Amino acid sequence: MYFRDAVDAGAQRAPRLRIREMANPDEGEKEKAPEEANGFFGMATWWRMEELDGGVYLQNESGDR
Numbered sequence: 448m449y450f451r452d453a454v455d456a457g458a459q460r461a462p463r464l465r466i467r468e469m470a471n472p473d474e475g476e477k478e479k480a481p482e483e484a485n486g487f488f489g490m491a492t493w494w495r496m497e498e499l500d501g502g503v504y505l506q507n508e509s510g511d512r
Contacts, residue, residue: 455498462491 451457468484470477495506 457496459494459496460491461493 448460449457450459467478470479470483490509493508497504
């Protein structure tokens with residue numbers, strides 16, 4: 448999702464939707480059961496961009512929600 452705060456500023460949010468580990472990915476599309484998975488971490492990221500001083504400033508935040 449992208450949001451414009453002003454003509455020269457905006458923000459983007461990229462939420463995690465669903466991250467699952469596959470069992471034998473070369474043999475099919477079967478997911479591992481949660482108790483068999485290796486504990487992959489899902490992460491959401493937030494970006495803020497602003498044009499200022501002849502350049503662009505970027506701010507990034509990441510978290511588990």
